[in-house]
Amino acid sequence: MTVTSATGTMRIVRPRRVIRRSEAKWTWLLVGVIAAILLIWEAAVSWLQLIPASFLPPPSAIAVSFGKLLVDPEFWGAFGYSLGNVAIGLVIAVVVGVTVGLAVGWSPVLRFTVAPFLWLLYSTPKVALAPLFILGLGLGSESKIALVFLLAVFPIILNTMEGAVTVSTSLVNAGRVYGVNGVALGWKIIVPATLPYSLSGIQRGAALGFTGEVLGEFLGGTGGLGHMLEYAAYQFQMDDAIAMVIVMVIIANLTLLLISTLRRRLAPWYDDRKIAGAS
Amino acid sequence: MTTTSIERNEAGAPLISVRDLSVSYDVARTGKRLTAIEGVDLDVHEGEFITVLGPSGCGKTTFMNVVAGLVKPTTGTVLVGGSPVTGPGPDRAVVFQDYALLPWRTVFDNVKFGLEMQKELKGAGWRERVQEAIELVGLAGFEQSYPRELSGGMQQRVGLARAVVAEPRILLMDEPLGAVDALTREVMRDEIEKLMAATGKTVLFITHSIEEAILLGDRIVVFKSHPGAIKEIIETGLERPRSERSIQHDPRFLELRDHLWDALQGEATAAAVSK
Numbered sequence: 346m347t348v349t350s351a352t353g354t355m356r357i358v359r360p361r362r363v364i365r366r367s368e369a370k371w372t373w374l375l376v377g378v379i380a381a382i383l384l385i386w387e388a389a390v391s392w393l394q395l396i397p398a399s400f401l402p403p404p405s406a407i408a409v410s411f412g413k414l415l416v417d418p419e420f421w422g423a424f425g426y427s428l429g430n431v432a433i434g435l436v437i438a439v440v441v442g443v444t445v446g447l448a449v450g451w452s453p454v455l456r457f458t459v460a461p462f463l464w465l466l467y468s469t470p471k472v473a474l475a476p477l478f479i480l481g482l483g484l485g486s487e488s489k490i491a492l493v494f495l496l497a498v499f500p501i502i503l504n505t506m507e508g509a510v511t512v513s514t515s516l517v518n519a520g521r522v523y524g525v526n527g528v529a530l531g532w533k534i535i536v537p538a539t540l541p542y543s544l545s546g547i548q549r550g551a552a553l554g555f556t557g558e559v560l561g562e563f564l565g566g567t568g569g570l571g572h573m574l575e576y577a578a579y580q581f582q583m584d585d586a587i588a589m590v591i592v593m594v595i596i597a598n599l600t601l602l603l604i605s606t607l608r609r610r611l612a613p614w615y616d617d618r619k620i621a622g623a624s
Numbered sequence: 625m626t627t628t629s630i631e632r633n634e635a636g637a638p639l640i641s642v643r644d645l646s647v648s649y650d651v652a653r654t655g656k657r658l659t660a661i662e663g664v665d666l667d668v669h670e671g672e673f674i675t676v677l678g679p680s681g682c683g684k685t686t687f688m689n690v691v692a693g694l695v696k697p698t699t700g701t702v703l704v705g706g707s708p709v710t711g712p713g714p715d716r717a718v719v720f721q722d723y724a725l726l727p728w729r730t731v732f733d734n735v736k737f738g739l740e741m742q743k744e745l746k747g748a749g750w751r752e753r754v755q756e757a758i759e760l761v762g763l764a765g766f767e768q769s770y771p772r773e774l775s776g777g778m779q780q781r782v783g784l785a786r787a788v789v790a791e792p793r794i795l796l797m798d799e800p801l802g803a804v805d806a807l808t809r810e811v812m813r814d815e816i817e818k819l820m821a822a823t824g825k826t827v828l829f830i831t832h833s834i835e836e837a838i839l840l841g842d843r844i845v846v847f848k849s850h851p852g853a854i855k856e857i858i859e860t861g862l863e864r865p866r867s868e869r870s871i872q873h874d875p876r877f878l879e880l881r882d883h884l885w886d887a888l889q890g891e892a893t894a895a896a897v898s899k
Contacts, residue, residue, distance in 0.1 A: 524741030
């Protein structure tokens, strides 16, 4: 799509809105499907009583629980506790992950010595270490932050590393030809070229980190959303438990949305489709 | 066919002087030593437009990278303005085959990159210089566009503007039109011809297109492969200004084209066989 600007030159305008409009149709279809599922669910539990409500509460009961949660100060306390831990763990993971990723990606020596261990650790089921963390760091925030960090840091390191390795030689050459050397080469060429990869790693890391937080609270915690969920589940208050799960789904998706918005803002030059294959 | 010597009968010291230049690498995979170029001698005078013609893999890009200061010679010397090349410098700018624009910068900031590491930037009027360079390559109105919003031909115009903005003495162009579509390529050849005739810059232009080599060059340096070396140097002797259209039926153009065609045909076959 092109428009003629005041100076009469052709400008290129991204046809974003056109895509949005055709997507709207699918959004309505999705809304319809969800409504149908909720209706069948409600009918099966409340009206036909095919499933006992104590086992699977109907959507109406969950909605009531959800509404109660939103005005419950205890819930907001847990919300703040969990998100605070996730935020602290994630910030540490970003700082460590981006630094280590850049260093390993840029230095061939580190790449051959350190990278294999990073892949090994990445593929280790770190969730299995959760009880150890709780044993070592206690039931408080520390063990949760450590878990968030441990789960989030590897996708960030590996994505950043991949980004730094794949910086095109001709970009580096262009930098050298125009007088960019040493630290400036890293700052002006390597870091910006790697940024979209890092942000993509941070997005994955955030999702995993949130899982780590909930898991940590579940296994041994004194507060937070995971702790509340565990409590509700063991009390067999299934409507409360499912409402909590919905809250977590919403938080996780809002986090992903926030980071992808950040990515578009910080790296508007980067085509999302190009990074889809990079993990 | 007149083949001239490496030294042109012209007064004054050459701007670029290459003597017995060889570059070889150790290939890690096979453990063998690969000779990219061997025994290259060439003198280029101020204001000359040299086209370097050869089949792919003949080392012509390696040769240009040595002059650019990106690759160190294994043996031999390269002098620019009388002093040996030890690395890249502001007297030489490069136009890359794959454009090598910074995707996170706008057209304006990409062109600015050509002078931001130099003291020129600190002086007043750098904005005007960047703007001038953008207008010179016909990209006025696209200052705030990102490279990915531009066609290949337009991206290479940005590459060209970035190269000329700091007014280097020497322009090194590595198959700058190689990745551009055929129609745009013809238009841009004519534009480069005009631009360089107007600025009088010394140019080393790498290409594998015979027509391009003749249209643009004062002299054509023909490379052979395995190992890469200069096969011959030919003075084009065509009147300037030239254009794609004006030289098409010039007998000299046809003579040169036939000669180069034969020379490259043999090279391309040799290259194919040795692989």
